[in-house]
Amino acid sequence: MEIEINKNEIAERFMRYVQIDTQSDPQSNSHPSTEKQKDLSILLVKELIELGITDASMDEYGYVYATIPANSDKENIPVICFCSHVDTAPDCSGTGVKPILHRNYNGEEIILPDDTSQVLSAVTHPYLYKHINEDIITASGKTLLGADDKSGVAAIIQAADFIMQNPSIKHGTIKILFTPDEEVGKGTSKLDMEKLGADFGYTLDGGEAGSLEDETFSADGATIIINGVIAHPGYAKNKLVNAIKVAGEILHALPTTEWAPEATEKKEGFVHPVRMEGNAEKATIEFIVRDFDNDALIKHEERLKSIAEEVVSHYRGASIDFVITEQYRNMKLVLDENPQVAAYAAEAITRAGLDVKTENIRGGTDGSRLSFMGLPCPNIFTGMQCIHSKVEWIGVRDMAKAAETIVHLCMIWEEKN
Numbered sequence: 001m002e003i004e005i006n007k008n009e010i011a012e013r014f015m016r017y018v019q020i021d022t023q024s025d026p027q028s029n030s031h032p033s034t035e036k037q038k039d040l041s042i043l044l045v046k047e048l049i050e051l052g053i054t055d056a057s058m059d060e061y062g063y064v065y066a067t068i069p070a071n072s073d074k075e076n077i078p079v080i081c082f083c084s085h086v087d088t089a090p091d092c093s094g095t096g097v098k099p100i101l102h103r104n105y106n107g108e109e110i111i112l113p114d115d116t117s118q119v120l121s122a123v124t125h126p127y128l129y130k131h132i133n134e135d136i137i138t139a140s141g142k143t144l145l146g147a148d149d150k151s152g153v154a155a156i157i158q159a160a161d162f163i164m165q166n167p168s169i170k171h172g173t174i175k176i177l178f179t180p181d182e183e184v185g186k187g188t189s190k191l192d193m194e195k196l197g198a199d200f201g202y203t204l205d206g207g208e209a210g211s212l213e214d215e216t217f218s219a220d221g222a223t224i225i226i227n228g229v230i231a232h233p234g235y236a237k238n239k240l241v242n243a244i245k246v247a248g249e250i251l252h253a254l255p256t257t258e259w260a261p262e263a264t265e266k267k268e269g270f271v272h273p274v275r276m277e278g279n280a281e282k283a284t285i286e287f288i289v290r291d292f293d294n295d296a297l298i299k300h301e302e303r304l305k306s307i308a309e310e311v312v313s314h315y316r317g318a319s320i321d322f323v324i325t326e327q328y329r330n331m332k333l334v335l336d337e338n339p340q341v342a343a344y345a346a347e348a349i350t351r352a353g354l355d356v357k358t359e360n361i362r363g364g365t366d367g368s369r370l371s372f373m374g375l376p377c378p379n380i381f382t383g384m385q386c387i388h389s390k391v392e393w394i395g396v397r398d399m400a401k402a403a404e405t406i407v408h409l410c411m412i413w414e415e416k417n
Contacts, residue, residue: 003407005400014154015099018146023094024087024184031190032062032180040086044178051164061190064178077172077417081198083366084152085182091388098140107132112141118390135396145392147384151399152204155382159406171410179366185327187366193373200341201377203367209398210349213379214335214342215360216368218297219327222287224308229317230281241318243283250311267292271304292330328368338376348408352401
């Protein structure tokens, strides 16, 4: 069956969503980390209800749950879920986003009007060449765009709209889930899995059209607390051990040509300092630790601890506390036990007329956690490019193809079960 997603509608939908400020806050302990994320969630519930999805609702934590009931006579079709996150990254301003629709992109440089130093060029971003004579969307130069992950949100809503308007498409029960706080690692922390009630899932949170990601980093957080020796600075000779200086020496001891994000690629892991605070008495350094292999992850942590201990050993009276916090694990460990989930996604992408590009993610998605919470969940493309930056952009055709892929997936699960 030919699926024709309305490109103008999905572009308008996406541009409406990105104008709502939904940045999450990594320093917040509330759920969601910012109340403004609920502004988009409330709108999404309204739109889902308008589509005829009567059980759409938002809970106190900002999660949106909705169900498209099965319309197939077949029994025992697994319940599948499509998930995207509403928050945008704190890396770049998301306040006052002004999306610009560039009709029939001609391949030339795009100078963003609100900051002319921000230039989008196909020379430096060659994926643009595949969008010549197609519509693309950028921000105006002062903010990120928010394609990560409002393009996924738009694709899911657009696909739901198409399915609701075309009852001849046979499918099992479909669950829709929109989460807050994915960008700060808390996207599933308050998720009610029983309420969700799905067997398998897909996040819509990927890049180039056709990409299917079934592997992520395994991830931990590492915290080094340096306990110095405090003394009045006027009488500190042979007494004071300044924790800030020790912290600086630990950072200086880290390798720079390997083992760091700026020096690694593909399946290489890394250790990355992300935050530091403190005073002369006590200082704290926070790290993220990443690798595709769990055993290698542990070795990275042991190496980091060893470096810190070696530095501190030269300071009499100083000590460290070393704390590891598990964040997420490589979803491939779960997906390999459920090969049909990714296989059906690959078939859906092919039916949408695209070449499948199976990739791994040098990062994580809600799907990483969901997979280990009992919902095997690979990641599907939406088209987002240059994410978390002022030159972030997306092709309208790619978003439409993502929505089309969702519709094909619903049909495939019905056909094969």
